Amino acid sequence: MAALDPIAALSALYQGVLKKGEPMAGHTTFRTGGPCDLYLEPESLDDLRIAVAFLTQQGMPLTVVGGGSNLLVRDKGIEGAVISLAGLDTQVTETREGESTILTVPAGAKTQHLCRYAAMNGLEGLTFATGIPGTVGGALAMNASTDPKGFGAIVDALTVVDISGKIRTVPRSALEIGYRHLAIDGKTRHDDGFPIIVEVKLRLTSGDSDALVAQREALLTRRKASQPVGQASAGCFFKNPEGGPSAGKLIDDLGLKGEAVGGAKVSELHANYLVNAGGATTADILALAARIKEKVQQAHGITLEEEVTLVGRET
Ligand SMILES: Cc1cc2nc3c(=O)[nH]c(=O)nc-3n(C[C@H](O)[C@H](O)[C@H](O)COP(=O)(O)OP(=O)(O)OC[C@H]3O[C@@H](n4cnc5c(N)ncnc54)[C@H](O)[C@@H]3O)c2cc1C
Known part of the structure; x- marks a missing residue:
């Protein structure tokens, strides 16, 4: 009997977008990069977990792409599967905890949507991320920032999907975070087995929305003039x-x-x-x-x- 085609087997389990040979130039802000073997946009968290567990079982390397705004993909493309969170929910939710507001943000949300949301709702703490393109997951994965601390100052916890497909919460105390650096269990975005960040909890404080919006606009204007x-x-x-x-x-x-x-x-x-x-x-x-x-x-x-x-x- 012929061996089962792994793609056909995955299609039977999984609901989201699944493409072969997708050119990565369309998924990076550099607009360069060859095709990946497989491209996936899961349509739910369960879908993501099923796909990740299956691909890992098949021995397929996994690469996560957010907004592709920090990625340089070689011309020969990417071996294995590229997973985008673009098909997942991006709704931000707020809870109060004493003087703080905890924002729960899906990792596929755009960083600039988050920054605008925070400024307009009078939530202080995200000014350092003003104007940074890409997604919140990508921003956390490399601690994107315009100041030395970046997300290190406000991250409370991450929810991640391991390469086995298991979901878990990683508290702030278990994160190693520095200049353009985030390590989870000693692994960074450069290492095989770095988990997929699916949700981020950020601790913000109350501020004046008019002042925050004005500050945001001034920073965006300065960015446009200098970059x-x-x-x-x-x-x-x-x-x-x-x-x-x-x-x-x-x-x-x-x-x-x-x-x-x-x-x-x-x-x-x-x-x-x-x-x-x-x-x-x-x-x-x-x-x-x-x-x-x-x-x-x-x-x-x-x-x-x-x-x-x-x-x-x-x-
Ligand atoms: C015009 C411009 C201005 C910029 N300005 C700044 C700046 O001021 N400061 C700054 O720090 N950066 C800046 N950047 C770089 C970039 O925008 C940021 O690093 C951004 O946060 C990357 O997010 P992304 O979603 O695009 O990540 P991607 O480029 O898609 O991915 C970056 C890395 O993170 C990993 N990754 C992505 N999503 C996840 C996830 N959910 N889970 C696990 N790993 C993930 C990827 O595998 C990859 O290793 C700028 C880029 C551009 C084009």
Whole structure:
């Protein structure tokens, strides 16, 4: 008897979107990246758990994609399954706990919807996330921020689905959180077996909604003036070296604004933004990044470290 096709077997168990060979360029803000073997958008939490348990049993590597705004996918695509939470509920709920308001936020919710919701409802604590694209799950996975603490200051707990499909709560005390860093049970987003964040609990305080909305608008205006927000990129490409000048300043001081490889270019507005100026491949972006790293290393003896998350087949 012929062996059962794993995709057919999964289709029988699972309700959500299931595609083969989905191009990742459509799921990343860099607009580059080859196809993944399988692409899934589960339509419920149960659906997600069933799919994750099945794929793990089949030995298939799993990659989670949120808004794809920190992801650089290699041109040869991604081996295994890519899971998006775009099909899940995104409703935010509020509960009071003494002086605090606890927001329970599904991980697929957009970070900017959350920030707008908080400002308009007079909830303080999320100003650091103003203007950061992508989803709340992605923001937590890398502790996205504009200040040193980021979500470390407000996260109360996470709900995660392990690669076995089991759901559990991870309290704040079990999280290791730092600069562009979150570890759960010692694993970060770069490690196989990093769980899928499905819900986030944030502890906020009361503030004045008019002041919070005005502050938000001022920050968004400042961001638009200083960053190429309309161009395809993944935000700042390199982390800021500890204690030193920012990565943007190091690159700018070397006169590298406008430097290009193929369709990849160093933004004229902000030197730590590499942009897809049109038709770039991930290979172009990586070659440009390697050139920048070499020049910064030669000039300053500093090794720049990528802030973007690089995934996909190398060969
Ligand atoms: C114009 C622009 C401006 C930006 N400004 C900032 C900024 O000011 N500060 C900043 O820190 N970043 C910034 N970024 C980078 C990016 O927007 C943030 O890192 C964002 O929070 C990533 O979220 P995402 O949903 O897009 O994650 P993705 O890019 O989809 O994923 C990022 C990583 O998180 C993992 N991941 C995603 N969702 C989950 C989940 N639910 N569970 C487990 N793992 C998950 C992915 O597997 C991947 O490893 C900017 C990007 C752009 C394009």
